[in-house]
Amino acid sequence: MSVWLSYTLTDFLLFTPHTYYRLFALYNRAVWPLHLLAGALGLALLVLLFRGGAWRGRAIAAVLAVCWLWVAWAYLVERYDTINWAARYFAIAFAVQAALLIVSGLVLNRFTPGRDRVSRAGAAIVAFALFVQPLLAPLTGREWLQMEFFGIAPDPTVAATIGVLLAMRRAHVVLLVIPLAWCALTGATLWAMDAADAPLMPAIGVLAVALTASKAPHRAALP
Amino acid sequence: MIKAVSMLDRRALLTSLAAAGIGAALSRLASAQNAPLLTRAIPSSSEQLPLVGLGSWRTFNVGNDPEARNACADVMRAFFAGGGRMIDSSPMYGSSQDTIGYGLAKLGARDKVFSADKVWTTSGGAAQFETSRKKWGIARFDLMQVHNLLSWQEHLPMLIEMKAKGRFRYFGITTSEGRRHDEFEQVMRTQPLDFIQVTYNALDREVEQRILPLARGRHIAVIINRPFRSGPLVRRAKRHPLPAWAAEIDCTNWAQLLLKFIVSHPAVTCAIPATTRVDHVRENIGASYGRLPDDTLRKRIVAAAESF
Numbered sequence: 001m002s003v004w005l006s007y008t009l010t011d012f013l014l015f016t017p018h019t020y021y022r023l024f025a026l027y028n029r030a031v032w033p034l035h036l037l038a039g040a041l042g043l044a045l046l047v048l049l050f051r052g053g054a055w056r057g058r059a060i061a062a063v064l065a066v067c068w069l070w071v072a073w074a075y076l077v078e079r080y081d082t083i084n085w086a087a088r089y090f091a092i093a094f095a096v097q098a099a100l101l102i103v104s105g106l107v108l109n110r111f112t113p114g115r116d117r118v119s120r121a122g123a124a125i126v127a128f129a130l131f132v133q134p135l136l137a138p139l140t141g142r143e144w145l146q147m148e149f150f151g152i153a154p155d156p157t158v159a160a161t162i163g164v165l166l167a168m169r170r171a172h173v174v175l176l177v178i179p180l181a182w183c184a185l186t187g188a189t190l191w192a193m194d195a196a197d198a199p200l201m202p203a204i205g206v207l208a209v210a211l212t213a214s215k216a217p218h219r220a221a222l223p
Numbered sequence: 224m225i226k227a228v229s230m231l232d233r234r235a236l237l238t239s240l241a242a243a244g245i246g247a248a249l250s251r252l253a254s255a256q257n258a259p260l261l262t263r264a265i266p267s268s269s270e271q272l273p274l275v276g277l278g279s280w281r282t283f284n285v286g287n288d289p290e291a292r293n294a295c296a297d298v299m300r301a302f303f304a305g306g307g308r309m310i311d312s313s314p315m316y317g318s319s320q321d322t323i324g325y326g327l328a329k330l331g332a333r334d335k336v337f338s339a340d341k342v343w344t345t346s347g348g349a350a351q352f353e354t355s356r357k358k359w360g361i362a363r364f365d366l367m368q369v370h371n372l373l374s375w376q377e378h379l380p381m382l383i384e385m386k387a388k389g390r391f392r393y394f395g396i397t398t399s400e401g402r403r404h405d406e407f408e409q410v411m412r413t414q415p416l417d418f419i420q421v422t423y424n425a426l427d428r429e430v431e432q433r434i435l436p437l438a439r440g441r442h443i444a445v446i447i448n449r450p451f452r453s454g455p456l457v458r459r460a461k462r463h464p465l466p467a468w469a470a471e472i473d474c475t476n477w478a479q480l481l482l483k484f485i486v487s488h489p490a491v492t493c494a495i496p497a498t499t500r501v502d503h504v505r506e507n508i509g510a511s512y513g514r515l516p517d518d519t520l521r522k523r524i525v526a527a528a529e530s531f
């Protein structure tokens with residue numbers, strides 16, 4: 001046990017920040033123009049939180065599940081795994097999350113957007129993931145090509161999913177587990193790289209826990 | 224015992240430095256032309272190794288990015304041009320083994336490298352060994368080590384047997400940053416090791432107490448990892464002016480001063496700083512030339528490092 005305590009976050013960092021961010025630049029270049037489709041899906045997600053018929057919960061779940069599966073394969077397996085041997089396990093977690101979204105939202109139809117304060121906060125997080133998170137790269141001094149987009153890169157996809165789950169009338173506690181774990185993981189990775197935006201995803205995670213707790217006693221849903 | 228061997232490939236070094244076209248490098252060229260490459264013997268064979276090698280932790284884990292792989296090959300080219308031989312890696316280091324294999328093939332340098340790798344698994348060490356060898360693209364490794372003592376009870380008998388069959392020439396164990404030193408010493412006392420690999424630098428000197436004397440007594444070669452604490456030590460040092468007394472041991476930069484502190488310890492065979500930059504590898508390999516610090520200068524280097 002004492003040996004494990006001697007490790008720091010930096011000891012688990014397998015790559016340089018340059019390599020990590022360059023991976024996004026190469027990935028963005030390789031999958032363009034899928035960003036346009038991802039952006040359209042993200043906008044649809046935001047609109048569906050406020051309007052749409054009885055089918056909108058299923059549509060929201062389907063969009064999110066597709067995005068999680070795409071990120072699992074195209075980014076985690078095909079790209080991140082080339083510099084981080086743990087990425088294949090992250091990909092499995094992302095695939096599990098996609099399955100949970102399908103079961104809860106698509107099969108059981110438990111995704112019903114709410115209209116309370118927490119729901120509006122959730123929608124705001126979705127908007128943040130769609131419009132602000134991609135700009136973090138240039139805002140923190142990185143290249144535009146290294147921008148991370150919803151549906152393409154993990155962080156904004158996870159942030160948007162957390163926002164969507166908060167925007168639902170029910171608290172989806174089980175569906176939050178993997179996104180919260182990713183918030184901690186990506187925060188630790190960025191922290192080890194001294195990245196200025198390292199606290200962002202953990203902060204979204206903490207906010208999600210607090211907001212979910214405020215609604216959980218009344219409207220919890222499993223999964 | 225240090226030996227000065229004129230094995231510097233001067234033509235390659237000239238080409239390399241001319242391409243860079245920087246004053247500091249040309250200055251070092253003048254010095255290098257007059258100074259022989261410093262080497263130290265591997266105790267179990269008397270084979271000479273240059274005092275500075277090349278690590279690959281983080282720096283060579285660049286995935287399948289062609290541009291980054293070529294940049295790593297440039298680092299390897301400058302390393303070999305400066306007389307370097309040992310490159311160290313591990314299956315744990317992501318794509319570093321692939322990058323090294325790419326660089327060796329591109330440079331046609333498979334016969335120049337002293338290849339050091341590791342077994343890093345709880346079981347199936349032989350299969351992992353073979354996978355690593357294919358990634359390097361070499362006929363056999365020079366040195367195979369048990370990474371961080373992981374399952375050493377299982378791996379060492381296998382390594383002894385594989386060495387006897389000529390699958391590699393030397394074997395050893397590694398640790399880093401002072402972890403499991405008691406167990407490490409126990410393995411050193413009981414196993415016929417050729418090499419150990421530990422952390423040692425001007426700030427982390429715990430190995431001076433027992434590990435390094437034990438290695439000398441047991442005739443075990445010593446590789447030093449984390450010579451710059453993975454970077455911060457030399458980055459902090461570079462914020463300060465190089466002391467005038469650095470010239471007394473032919474150092475033109477902080478990296479050389481910090482490396483010469485390490486390789487001047489008589490038990491140390493080779494230090495393995497890692498870098499992504501050609502100018503940095505040239506600085507590092509420069510520590511393989513010129514005079515080494517005596518006890519007084521070693522204490523000055525420690526005092527300087529502790530004052531940063």
